[in-house]
Amino acid sequence: MKFIGYQLVFLLLSTVVLAQQVNKPDDALLLDYYQNQRFTEASDYLKKVYTEPVSNIKALAQLAYTANMAGRLAEAEGYYQRIYNADSTNTAVLYSLGSLNLRRGNALKAEDFYKRIIARDTTNFLVYKQLAGISSDKNDMTAVVVYLQKANKLNPAEPDVASDLSDLYVSMKFNAEAEKVLNKAIAADPENIILLNSLLKLVYAEKKWPEAVEAGLKLEKNGNNSGQVLTKLGVAYYNLKNYECSAATFADIADIGQNETSYYYAALAYKALKDHRTAIDKMYKAIEEGVSPNVASYYGEIADSNEKLSKFKMAALAYKKSVQFDDQNPMIYYSMGSLYDTELRDKKNAVKYYKKYLSLKPPVAKQQNFINYSKSRIAMLSR
Numbered sequence: 001m002k003f004i005g006y007q008l009v010f011l012l013l014s015t016v017v018l019a020q021q022v023n024k025p026d027d028a029l030l031l032d033y034y035q036n037q038r039f040t041e042a043s044d045y046l047k048k049v050y051t052e053p054v055s056n057i058k059a060l061a062q063l064a065y066t067a068n069m070a071g072r073l074a075e076a077e078g079y080y081q082r083i084y085n086a087d088s089t090n091t092a093v094l095y096s097l098g099s100l101n102l103r104r105g106n107a108l109k110a111e112d113f114y115k116r117i118i119a120r121d122t123t124n125f126l127v128y129k130q131l132a133g134i135s136s137d138k139n140d141m142t143a144v145v146v147y148l149q150k151a152n153k154l155n156p157a158e159p160d161v162a163s164d165l166s167d168l169y170v171s172m173k174f175n176a177e178a179e180k181v182l183n184k185a186i187a188a189d190p191e192n193i194i195l196l197n198s199l200l201k202l203v204y205a206e207k208k209w210p211e212a213v214e215a216g217l218k219l220e221k222n223g224n225n226s227g228q229v230l231t232k233l234g235v236a237y238y239n240l241k242n243y244e245c246s247a248a249t250f251a252d253i254a255d256i257g258q259n260e261t262s263y264y265y266a267a268l269a270y271k272a273l274k275d276h277r278t279a280i281d282k283m284y285k286a287i288e289e290g291v292s293p294n295v296a297s298y299y300g301e302i303a304d305s306n307e308k309l310s311k312f313k314m315a316a317l318a319y320k321k322s323v324q325f326d327d328q329n330p331m332i333y334y335s336m337g338s339l340y341d342t343e344l345r346d347k348k349n350a351v352k353y354y355k356k357y358l359s360l361k362p363p364v365a366k367q368q369n370f371i372n373y374s375k376s377r378i379a380m381l382s383r
Contacts, residue, residue, distance in 0.1 A: 025049045025062070039069035057083055064096070073104050091117055091124075098130065107134045125154040129161055144168065152181060157188035163198040170198075170205050178202050193222055197229070204232045212236035227257020235265050243272040250282075260289040296326030303335065312343040330362035334370050337377070347381045354378050 025046060033042035043066040050059045064079035077100045084093045098113035111134050114127045121127075128151035135143035148165040156162065162185035169178035182202060186195050196219050203211040216233030230253045237246035250266035267282035292298075303318035319336045326332070337353035340346040354374040362371060 023049050023051070039066050039071075042066045043070045043072060043075075054082075055086075057086060068096070068100065073100055076100055077104070089120075091121060095127065098127075102130070102134075107137060110134060122150075123154060125151050125158070128154070129158075132161070132164065141168075156181070156184040159185055159189060159192045159194045163194045166198045167201060170202050173205075175202060175206050191218075191222070193219065193224060196222075197224070200229065200232055204236070207239070209236045209239045213240065225252065227253050227259065227262065230257070231259070231262045231265075234262065234269070238265050238269050238272075241272075243269045247273060247275075258285070258289070260286050263289055291325065296322045296324075296329060296332070298322075299325070300329075300332055300335070303339075307339065307343070312339060315339055316344065328360060330357050330360040330367070331370075333357040333360065334362075334374060337374065341377055341381070351378050351381050 029045065030042060033039065033045065043063070046059075046063050046066055050056075050063060054060055054063065060079050060083050064076050064083065067073075067079060068076035077097065080093050080096050080100065084090060084097065087093070094113050094117050098110045098117070101107070101110035101113065111131065114131050114134075117124055117127045118131075128147045132144050132147035132151060135141075135147060145165075145168060148161055148168065151158070151161045152165050162181050166178040166181045169175070169181065178198075179202060182195060182199055186192070186199065189195065196215055200212060200215040200219065203215060212232060213236045216229055216236060219229050220233065230249050234246050234249035234253075237243075237249060246269040247266060250262055250269065253262055263282045263286035267279045267286060270276075270282060271279040299318045299322035303315040303322065306312070306315035306318060316336070316339055319332060319339065322332050323329075323336075333353045334357040337350050337357055340353060341350035354377055357374055358371065358378075364371065
């Protein structure tokens with residue numbers, strides 16, 4: 001009986017081994033799928049080959065990889081988690097789990113996986129870089145600085161980290177530290193556009209105008225004609241008293257790239273060139289850019305709140321401020337007329353603003369009741 005039992009066990013084991021051999025995927029077919037970016041088909045194929053329950057680490061790794069590349073992120077995470085459950089020392093799997101969770105928008109889980117890595121390996125550049133990005137999204141700037149510093153120390157030549165760290169230093173006014181970071185990175189890659197952008201920010205902040213012109217021209221030569229770059233270049237030219245180049249640089253900025261600063265310095269450059277008409281035009285544009293188009297409505301809301309607090313004179317002042325920024329809004333004038341009529345008992349101004357309201361031809365369909373009321377009050381107050 002024992003002999004028969006041993007035979008049965010041997011037969012079962014042989015069947016398992018044979019099944020594992022039969023279920024080996026076709027490497028040539030998989031390679032074809034991979035080379036032609038047909039990862040969905042590869043994923044479906046492997047799931048047919050490796051039928052559940054799958055415990056083989058290599059099989060799980062293949063399933064995880066193809067699911068990941070096919071965009072089946074939840075499936076991929078499940079496979080990687082099973083590998084991690086079997087081998088919690090696998091750093092590569094932890095990194096994959098972190099990256100997958102980032103792609104799925106779950107930054108907190110990703111952060112946890114990455115922190116598990118650096119708890120074992122304090123020399124992992126990519127993990128520090130990822131943690132810096134997550135911390136930035138959380139607005140934890142102290143952590144961002146720490147992680148970027150560690151990443152930069154491990155790889156000073158990597159441009160993205162060097163640029164981010166330098167820009168952060170500049171925003172904190174640690175210009176000397178920013179310069180050290182950029183000098184090392186630029187020495188390794190002098191033509192790197194990302195680094196040149198950060199260099200321009202640095203020398204601009206330091207008011208090193210010749211260096212700003214040099215960096216700006218390099219960026220322009222390499223096709224970076226963004227409003228930010230050209231504005232800094234134009235300001236640098238202006239401060240070097242090269243007014244013609246300054247004005248020409250600002251003129252090259254597309255309308256969408258213009259802002260208050262570009263218009264303001266363009267105005268100053270044209271004024272220095274004694275082209276006062278253009279200077280005035282540019283200064284008006286600077287004013288328009290500097291004032292929010294919503295200011296009128298902000299003052300209208302302030303006025304309304306003051307009315308509710310029975311601060312009627314302050315409400316009137318806020319309404320007047322509102323029309324300085326937008327004198328084509330009928331309802332502001334109606335509100336002013338009503339305020340002077342019912343609360344301030346000022347017939348003259350009430351009639352004035354009711355008439356102004358009607359003169360702007362408010363939409364009849366929406367404001368018929370206001371129109372009728374304004375006409376009736378004008379008639380009554382004018383007796």
